[in-house]
Amino acid sequence: MSFALQLRDYRLTTAEILYRMPDHPGLLQTYVWQELDLAPEFPALRRFLAFWRRELDGPVHSVRVAAAGPLRSPQIRHPALLRLH
Numbered sequence: 001m002s003f004a005l006q007l008r009d010y011r012l013t014t015a016e017i018l019y020r021m022p023d024h025p026g027l028l029q030t031y032v033w034q035e036l037d038l039a040p041e042f043p044a045l046r047r048f049l050a051f052w053r054r055e056l057d058g059p060v061h062s063v064r065v066a067a068a069g070p071l072r073s074p075q076i077r078h079p080a081l082l083r084l085h
Helices: 002-007 044-053
Strands: 010-020 027-040 062-069
Touching: 002 010, 002 027, 010 044, 027 044, 044 062
Parallel strands: none
Antiparallel strands: 010 027, 010 062
16 A cells, blocks of 8 residues: 555655643653655645644644655666776
């Protein structure tokens, strides 16, 4: 399933979410989210963040996103031959 998604331009996306603790708003906690998603719109991440705002008590402070590059065909390299006599 994941390979089929990667062929449709889905990329492994990681988001580091910093949020404030509900009982201690001066403290930040980290949550790491990772899933295959479509860059640069990131619809799955946006749905997750909407769920977070709607259902969870800890307000989001910031989100840092990293996405892998698109899937591409492997490159074949020929080694350079060097002869020493």
